[in-house]
Amino acid sequence: MLNKTPSYPKLISGTLIFIFLLLAVPFCFVGNGSAPCNLAIASDNQVAVKSKRQILMQLVACASNIKNIKTAVKMYKTDNKRYPPSLRVLVGKYLRKIPTCHAAGGKDTYSQSYRVYGGGKHFIIYCGGDYHKDAGLPPNYPRYDSRNGKVEYKPGVTDLRNLSF
């Protein structure tokens, strides 16, 4: 019967960890550079890593929006023998809705940028504004130009791996 009671070393180590956390966490906010504060420093680094990842994820999502719009524009052209006059006419048959860029706070940054040029031969679409500068992009990128048929992150840069930020 006595053997079935929880082992004391386990209980004691659990309690010690609890007390340590109780003491260490408040000290992290007060002290500077003392040992328990390494916990706080580690969590700061994690925040920095996460936001960099978020910047990249938002850029990937934006480029993916541009690819979806590009596909819809081309499908419209197949059916109508010309590029659409605006993105609005795509909604319903070719696009469920006009996508939005998370880096721009969920705004439609594409409708204003869409332009047909070259006497109706080409079109261009980009994320209008300066919403990806933290990923190292210039304003009005990423963009797609049907003349070269590629999504560019910077002039001449079409591979995400060639971005450094």
Ligand SMILES: [Zn+2]
């Ligand atoms: Zn964007």
